[in-house]
Amino acid sequence: MSVTSDGVVDGKSGHRLRSNALGLIETVGQSLAAISPTLTPVLNITVVAGLAGIGCWLSYFIGTLGVVIVAASVGILAARHREAGSYFVYVGRTFGPFAGALAGWAMISAYMFTAVAVSLSFAILLGNLVGALGAKAGVVPLSVAMSAFIATVTYAAYRDIRLSSRVGLVLEVISVGIIVVITVLFVRAQGTVVDPPQLAISSFKYGALFSALPFVIFSFVGFESAATLAKESANPRRDIPIAVMGCAAFAGIFFTVTAYFMVFGMGHDTVAMGRSSSPFGDVAARAGLGSAAIAVYIAAMISVFACALASVNAAARLLFSMGKYQFLHSSMGRVHDVHQTPHRAIIFCGALLAAISVVLTPLGLLDAYGCSGTFASFGFVIVYLMLCIVAPMDLRRTREMKWRHVLIGAAGTALMMFVIFGSLYPVPAYPYNTLPFLFFAYMLVGAIWFAVLKTQSPQTLASIQHDMEG
Numbered sequence: 001m002s003v004t005s006d007g008v009v010d011g012k013s014g015h016r017l018r019s020n021a022l023g024l025i026e027t028v029g030q031s032l033a034a035i036s037p038t039l040t041p042v043l044n045i046t047v048v049a050g051l052a053g054i055g056c057w058l059s060y061f062i063g064t065l066g067v068v069i070v071a072a073s074v075g076i077l078a079a080r081h082r083e084a085g086s087y088f089v090y091v092g093r094t095f096g097p098f099a100g101a102l103a104g105w106a107m108i109s110a111y112m113f114t115a116v117a118v119s120l121s122f123a124i125l126l127g128n129l130v131g132a133l134g135a136k137a138g139v140v141p142l143s144v145a146m147s148a149f150i151a152t153v154t155y156a157a158y159r160d161i162r163l164s165s166r167v168g169l170v171l172e173v174i175s176v177g178i179i180v181v182i183t184v185l186f187v188r189a190q191g192t193v194v195d196p197p198q199l200a201i202s203s204f205k206y207g208a209l210f211s212a213l214p215f216v217i218f219s220f221v222g223f224e225s226a227a228t229l230a231k232e233s234a235n236p237r238r239d240i241p242i243a244v245m246g247c248a249a250f251a252g253i254f255f256t257v258t259a260y261f262m263v264f265g266m267g268h269d270t271v272a273m274g275r276s277s278s279p280f281g282d283v284a285a286r287a288g289l290g291s292a293a294i295a296v297y298i299a300a301m302i303s304v305f306a307c308a309l310a311s312v313n314a315a316a317r318l319l320f321s322m323g324k325y326q327f328l329h330s331s332m333g334r335v336h337d338v339h340q341t342p343h344r345a346i347i348f349c350g351a352l353l354a355a356i357s358v359v360l361t362p363l364g365l366l367d368a369y370g371c372s373g374t375f376a377s378f379g380f381v382i383v384y385l386m387l388c389i390v391a392p393m394d395l396r397r398t399r400e401m402k403w404r405h406v407l408i409g410a411a412g413t414a415l416m417m418f419v420i421f422g423s424l425y426p427v428p429a430y431p432y433n434t435l436p437f438l439f440f441a442y443m444l445v446g447a448i449w450f451a452v453l454k455t456q457s458p459q460t461l462a463s464i465q466h467d468m469e470g
Contacts, residue, residue: 027226027239029169031247034222034314036118036307038175041258041280042300043121043369044219049263050274051212054197055204057260062209063216064252066415070384071223071248072408073391075241078227080394087227087383088321094390094397098450103383104322105446109439110379111315112352114222115153117373118304118311119357122149124365125304128278129297143361147354153308154350157316158343171306176254178299179280183258186265186287195264214422218373219255221380222307223248224387225314277366312349319345367431374423374432378439381419388412 045056052059077090087107092100123142130137156167187193197203226243230236265283266273273279281293320342323332332345360368392409395401427433 022229022233022239024235024239024242025169026166027229027233027243028247029166029172030229030310030313031223031226031243032169032172032250033306034114034225034310035220035247035251036222036303036310037172037251037254038179038300038303039118039121039307040219040255041179041262042125042278042296042303044215045255045259045262046274046276046279047215048212048219048259049270049279051215052209053205053270054263054268055201055206055209056212056263056270057198057256058201058204059209059212059216060219060252060255060259063213063220064249064256066213066412067217067220067223067248067252068245069408069415070388070412071245073388073412074224074227074244076391076405077387077394078230078240078244079237081230087224087387088318090394091383091386091390094393095386098454099386101322101450102443102446103386104318105450106379106382106443108315108318108322108379109442110221110376110383111225111311111318112349112356113372113376113379115308115311115315115349115353116356116360117369117376118307119146119150119153119353120360120365120369120372122146122301122304122308124277124369125297125300127365128281129294129301132281132294132297139361139365142365143358146357149305150308150350150354150357153305153312154346154353156309157312157350158341158346167306167309169306171302175299175303175306178295179258182280182284182289182292182296183261185289185292186284187261189287189289190264193261195260197268198260198263210418211422214377214419216255217381217419218377220248220251221377222310222314223251224384225310229313229317231317308353312346312353315349316342316345319348363431371431371435375435375439377423378436381416381423385413385416385420388416 048059049056081089081093088100088104090100091103123146126145127137127142224244226247227240230240233239262273262279262283263270265287266279267286272282276282278293278296281296284290284292284296319332320335323334323345332342332348334344335342356372357368360372363371388409388411392401392405395405424436
């Protein structure tokens with residue numbers, strides 16, 4: 001097998017993605033939609049508030065600093081390597097194709113289970129919306145609606161990456177706008193923006209504050225997904241770093257400010273926030289904006305569509321890259337003749353997304369959401385850690401490495417190690433205590449498969465190594 005510099009496999013016309021199709025707006029749309037900022041005040045903040053208490057906003061601020069550091073490492077690599085499904089290539093060019101394949105394998109699970117989590121959250125939010133309207137929806141109707149949601153997401157990804165990236169950006173801007181408007185209204189009801197208890201930093205319980213960081217990081221996952229579209233970007237050296245670092249910084253500011261005002265609006269009752277299935281709706285109700293809960297649910301449902309779309313796009317690009325290099329079946333590396341999207345990889349992602357979501361539903365929608373989101377975070381954190389190590393090493397190969405690159409990489413590596421430790425200790429309750437072992441088993445299956453490939457097709461690995469070094 002030989003892969004040309006533009007990603008086309010010699011003699012196979014079906015391997016060309018639409019080059020130069022995406023501008024800065026589309027790449028920003030991919031990362032912003034994958035983060036899905038609206039979901040944090042609507043759902044994810046529950047865990048952080050329950051752990052960190054009134055220090056919730058500071059947890060998000062610290063997390064923002066860490067994620068922006070990781071984003072800087074991603075930006076360094078994205079500016080130097082223009083490839084679809086980039087994480088596989090980023091790691092592979094430094095540590096070899098086997099390590100690169102494991103990185104791609106981890107990110108496939110990360111994006112797929114993020115899509116599962118947000119698909120399940122669509123059903124949760126739809127149930128909340130129906131309840132706010134005075135009716136009740138059973139599990140079966142919600143499951144049918146979730147299946148239709150997944151089919152719509154898959155079609156949007158299949159049809160056109162430019163369309164889906166722009167739709168993701170527009171939908172996310174609308175949903176964030178709704179959250180901002182409601183936040184302004186209940187801040188206005190408070191009559192001030194100054195909340196002395198939340199500004200008394202010395203009174204915070206820092207053990208609890210730091211224990212919340214793993215969940216804080218989960219709120220950011222997906223900021224790096226624009227890098228998977230590098231092959232289709234018109235100017236990846238400029239656009240991808242702007243997208244990943246800019247979206248990480250924007251989301252962090254949004255999370256920090258929103259957390260501050262939500263705790264303020266709840267009268268510092270973070271225990272109630274930690275137990276709520278609709279924390280932002282509860283804050284709105286306390287501010288006399290109970291009817292705004294409907295708008296909150298609609299905004300969140302818009303956000304989860306954008307997030308699922310971005311996750312499927314990213315997972316499909318990783319499958320495409322690994323299929324192109326024959327780590328997975330070569331059909332994953334095929335591109336639609338008209339739409340110029342990796343259509344087979346997208347269809348596979350959609351079918352797998354539907355199957356996993358339906359299988360997890362008997363756990364209960366909330367538990368299934370929590371388990372799938374936690375499982376997704378393992379894949380993200382492992383690859384974030386690898387990227388922080390790889391970025392300065394990649395620069396060293398061309399003698400461009402500076403001390404600031406080493407410091408950025410070291411800081412990001414330390415943060416990700418802390419997040420990994422925080423996810424394992426103290427030992428979480430069942431079924432969350434089983435998830436690290438399930439993720440390890442998933443990675444072991446991938447490692448065995450790639451080892452078999454290395455043994456049975458050494459010429460393929462040699463060709464891949466040559467392409468990556470080029």
